[in-house]
Amino acid sequence: MLSVLNDLYRIVRPSGLKRLVAVLAVTFLQAVVQTVAVFSLMPFLSAVADVAAFRRSFVGRSFVGLVGEGSDNRLMLIAGSASLALLVFGNLLSLFAEHHRNRYAFTIAQDLRTSLTAQILARRYSYFLGVNSSVLLKHLMDDAGRVASEIALPALDLASRTLVVLLMAVSVLFVEPSVIVVGAVVVLLFNLFVMKPIRKRALANSNTIMLGFRRLHFELFQTLGGVKQVIASDRKDYFVNRVSQASEQLTRAMARVPLYAAMPRSGFEVLVFGGMIVWVLSAIMSGENLTALMPRIGFIAIVAYRMMPSLQIMFAQAAMINSAQQALAEVMALIAEQPAFSADPARPADVLVPGHADRLGWSRHIRFENVVFRYDGADEPAIRHLDLTIAKGQRVAFVGSTGSGKSTLIDLLIGLLTPTSGRILIDDVPLTYDNMHLWRQAMGYVPQELFLLDSSIAENVAFGCEADEVDRARVLRAAEIAQARDFVETGQAEGFDTVVGERGVRLSGGQRQRLALARALYFEPNVLILDEATSALDPVTERKVTEALRRDSADMTVITVAHRIGTVRDYDVIHYMEHGRILFSGDYDSLIATQERFRGLVSNQH
Numbered sequence: 365m366l367s368v369l370n371d372l373y374r375i376v377r378p379s380g381l382k383r384l385v386a387v388l389a390v391t392f393l394q395a396v397v398q399t400v401a402v403f404s405l406m407p408f409l410s411a412v413a414d415v416a417a418f419r420r421s422f423v424g425r426s427f428v429g430l431v432g433e434g435s436d437n438r439l440m441l442i443a444g445s446a447s448l449a450l451l452v453f454g455n456l457l458s459l460f461a462e463h464h465r466n467r468y469a470f471t472i473a474q475d476l477r478t479s480l481t482a483q484i485l486a487r488r489y490s491y492f493l494g495v496n497s498s499v500l501l502k503h504l505m506d507d508a509g510r511v512a513s514e515i516a517l518p519a520l521d522l523a524s525r526t527l528v529v530l531l532m533a534v535s536v537l538f539v540e541p542s543v544i545v546v547g548a549v550v551v552l553l554f555n556l557f558v559m560k561p562i563r564k565r566a567l568a569n570s571n572t573i574m575l576g577f578r579r580l581h582f583e584l585f586q587t588l589g590g591v592k593q594v595i596a597s598d599r600k601d602y603f604v605n606r607v608s609q610a611s612e613q614l615t616r617a618m619a620r621v622p623l624y625a626a627m628p629r630s631g632f633e634v635l636v637f638g639g640m641i642v643w644v645l646s647a648i649m650s651g652e653n654l655t656a657l658m659p660r661i662g663f664i665a666i667v668a669y670r671m672m673p674s675l676q677i678m679f680a681q682a683a684m685i686n687s688a689q690q691a692l693a694e695v696m697a698l699i700a701e702q703p704a705f706s707a708d709p710a711r712p713a714d715v716l717v718p719g720h721a722d723r724l725g726w727s728r729h730i731r732f733e734n735v736v737f738r739y740d741g742a743d744e745p746a747i748r749h750l751d752l753t754i755a756k757g758q759r760v761a762f763v764g765s766t767g768s769g770k771s772t773l774i775d776l777l778i779g780l781l782t783p784t785s786g787r788i789l790i791d792d793v794p795l796t797y798d799n800m801h802l803w804r805q806a807m808g809y810v811p812q813e814l815f816l817l818d819s820s821i822a823e824n825v826a827f828g829c830e831a832d833e834v835d836r837a838r839v840l841r842a843a844e845i846a847q848a849r850d851f852v853e854t855g856q857a858e859g860f861d862t863v864v865g866e867r868g869v870r871l872s873g874g875q876r877q878r879l880a881l882a883r884a885l886y887f888e889p890n891v892l893i894l895d896e897a898t899s900a901l902d903p904v905t906e907r908k909v910t911e912a913l914r915r916d917s918a919d920m921t922v923i924t925v926a927h928r929i930g931t932v933r934d935y936d937v938i939h940y941m942e943h944g945r946i947l948f949s950g951d952y953d954s955l956i957a958t959q960e961r962f963r964g965l966v967s968n969q970h
């Protein structure tokens with residue numbers, strides 16, 4: 365439990381300690397008022413049982429001193445009303461405190477999700493190559509939510525109820541000390557012999573739930589992510605089966621949770637009421653006066669009545685915290701993984717473009733110096749001792765057989781991957797994590813696999829801008845160069861306001877590619893990186909795109925990976941890659957004239 369509280373503290377600390385202290389203060393006040401309200405019943409019950417004896421007692425004398433002398437009925441009326449008023453106030457305060465705690469706990473979930481998302485997005489791209497997105501989704505959705513609703517909230521509530529129970533126990537200690545002593549021993553034994561084994565089983569069950577959720581997420585993610593393939597291959601039954609199997613395991617474990625929560629509750633109820641019956645019977649049998657005993661029995665019955673629900677809920681909450689420990693452990697493990705680079709990177713002033721505070725300036729060349737890159741776990745490097753210079757304003761293409769390392773080279777250039785050895789320099793500034801984001805502001809990248817947001821075409825072009833920040837004129841200009849304007853304005857129902865559907869399902873492959881290109885151009889980059897970005901375009905559209913790019917962005921450096929040689933025929937330099945190396949380079953005509961392999965590649969495409 366202590367380690368849970370410690371982890372919880374580390375999670376809530378960034379959300380502000382002031383708020384935590386405020387919630388705990390309200391919780392403490394709630395506990396005190398509730399206890400005083402119950403305790404205030406004692407004078408009332410004593411006055412009702414024997415008003416003369418009450419007037420003689422210390423409490424009675426103090427009470428009369430406070431409210432003034434008067435008839436017996438007046439005394440009882442004031443005692444009853446005061447008690448009732450305190451009860452009403454105590455319950456209203458409870459509602460307020462509960463709402464306050466709920467709000468606080470859900471704010472923790474929100475803060476946690478936000479900070480985890482930021483932290484995950486700050487990681488190296490290679491981290492994402494080794495982790496399944498369904499696992500990250502589970503951490504952000506389920507685990508962060510469970511930390512708030514199944515750990516933070518019950519822990520706060522548990523603190524309040526523990527206080528109430530303790531204060532009540534202290535009040536009973538004054539009235540009937542033996543009840544508390546016996547009660548404490550019973551609770552201790554109960555905890556040792558009943559609760560501990562149940563907790564152990566509940567923990568094992570919560571592990572099963574965690575694994576079950578992980579598997580279910582995985583299966584659903586795969587099935588829905590590849591829905592086109594699943595339907596087209598008529599393999600629906602296979603996928604439905606896998607989802608069903610994953611949720612079956614989860615269902616069985618989930619069904620056991622209420623049982624583990626209810627078992628201690630039921631056992632404890634029997635213990636408390638059984639104990640009370642034994643206590644009353646033994647008091648009567650030992651010859652105690654029943655009239656003198658009545659207010660004490662009444663008081664203890666009321667205390668038990670107030671304590672029981674609290675105790676029952678406390679048991680249930682302890683069980684819930686126990687079950688959700690795994691979620692907390694997973695979130696803590698995620699937090700413990702350090703982000704790859706600082707959140708506030710250094711911005712050396714001399715490498716910035718004037719007027720573009722976030723853009724890395726360069727005027728001469730991009731250089732690869734003896735760059736080697738090996739994927740984690742791979743036997744062979746994907747890029748081997750590569751030296752390369754790309755002059756500013758050049759149009760450079762990489763061609764070669766599949767698997768030769770073209771996309772890896774592009775990923776290194778855009779900083780998704782870091783060289784295993786060697787350096788990449790922009791002018792003579794080595795590319796590091798600290799200046800990477802400045803470099804990315806300078807480039808436009810169109811990947812092989814396009815990702816479209818399920819929002820309007822305009823928002824997709826102005827990727828990452830709020831709807832009201834989208835610059836329409838720039839969207840139109842970028843779409844025009846990318847040959848997207850016509851099909852959007854004439855073919856889409858609401859033009860640039862048309863919503864494209866999840867991952868752009870309502871668009872053709874070629875349309876998606878043109879939007880992806882428009883997106884890269886929207887930010888007016890000074891280097892454009894295209895990884896097979898026009899492969900889905902027909903040759904006529906492709907030529908139009910190439911011509912528009914040359915006309916409207918003549919001084920832009922363009923770096924392209926292409927399978928179709930025709931696409932890059934008029935490029936300044938074509939690099940031919942094989943096995944992670946550049947075998948030869950030159951313009952189209954010189955390569956045709958001198959390189960047998962290149963001629964082979966071209967003739968295979970006719």
Ligand SMILES: Nc1ncnc2c1ncn2[C@@H]1O[C@H](COP(=O)(O)OP(=O)(O)OP(=O)(O)O)[C@@H](O)[C@H]1O
Pocket residue numbers: 493739740742746765766767768769770771772773
């Ligand atoms: N995430 C990865 N983990 C391990 N190896 C990888 C990974 N991605 C690519 N590779 C390997 O690295 C080598 C280069 O791959 P890369 O994708 O750069 O080739 P490519 O020339 O772009 O191929 P294509 O033309 O088919 O897109 C290949 O052998 C590939 O199997």
